[in-house]
Amino acid sequence: MPLPSDAAQRRTNFFQDVYDVVKLIPPGRVTSYGAIAAYLGAKGSARMVGWALIASHAQHGIPAYRVVNRNGMLTGKQHFDNPNGMQESLEKEGVQVKDDQVVDFATRFWDPAKELL
DNA sequence: TGTGTGACGGGCG
DNA sequence: TCGCCCGCCACAC
Numbered sequence: 001m002p003l004p005s006d007a008a009q010r011r012t013n014f015f016q017d018v019y020d021v022v023k024l025i026p027p028g029r030v031t032s033y034g035a036i037a038a039y040l041g042a043k044g045s046a047r048m049v050g051w052a053l054i055a056s057h058a059q060h061g062i063p064a065y066r067v068v069n070r071n072g073m074l075t076g077k078q079h080f081d082n083p084n085g086m087q088e089s090l091e092k093e094g095v096q097v098k099d100d101q102v103v104d105f106a107t108r109f110w111d112p113a114k115e116l117l
Numbered sequence: 118t119g120t121g122t123g124a125c126g127g128g129c130g
Numbered sequence: 131t132c133g134c135c136c137g138c139c140a141c142a143c
Contacts, residue, residue, distance in 0.1 A: 014140090033125055037138095045138050050124035052140095069125060076124030 014040065018052040019059060021112050025066040028094045029110035030102055032070045039112040054079060065089045072105030 017040050025031055033046040033053075042048060049067075053076065056062040065086040069075050077086040077100065087097045096103035 034127095037125085042139085044126075045140090046125035047123060047137095048125095048139060053124055064124080067124075070127095074124090079124055 015052045018049055019056055019062050022062055025110055030066050030068050030108050031110045034070055035111050072102035074100045
């Protein structure tokens with residue numbers, strides 16, 4: 001039986017790791033793609049995190065709406081079934097959103113590298 | 118097999 | 131301050 005290549009194995013783990021980290025984001029908090037990428041040791045590859053989040057649609061229990069870009073902007077809302085649902089979900093958890101942007105992002109920011117020791 | 122694309126981030130003029 | 135360009139790497143065609 002063929003053994004999976006290290007590269008393929010790592011790719012799978014990367015996606016899984018992204019989901020795992022996103023699931024650990026506390027309610028009422030948000031994080032950025034770059035922070036997740038840095039935590040996974042893929043610093044500079046924040047795009048891969050976004051790619052993984054697109055695939056996260058197939059999974060359930062992935063609060064992808066808690067992930068925004070470094071400016072606290074809901075750039076990925078268009079990828080949800082209900083683009084407006086992303087903002088509504090955040091506001092329901094106490095995260096104020098104005099103009100597709102998280103209010104007081106600096107305080108709401110949750111850094112896995114620091115909080116998730 | 119090669120090329121284009123993207124839910125990003127940092128740097129430069 | 132604003133806008134543009136480059137690097138990053140997995141995936142689709």
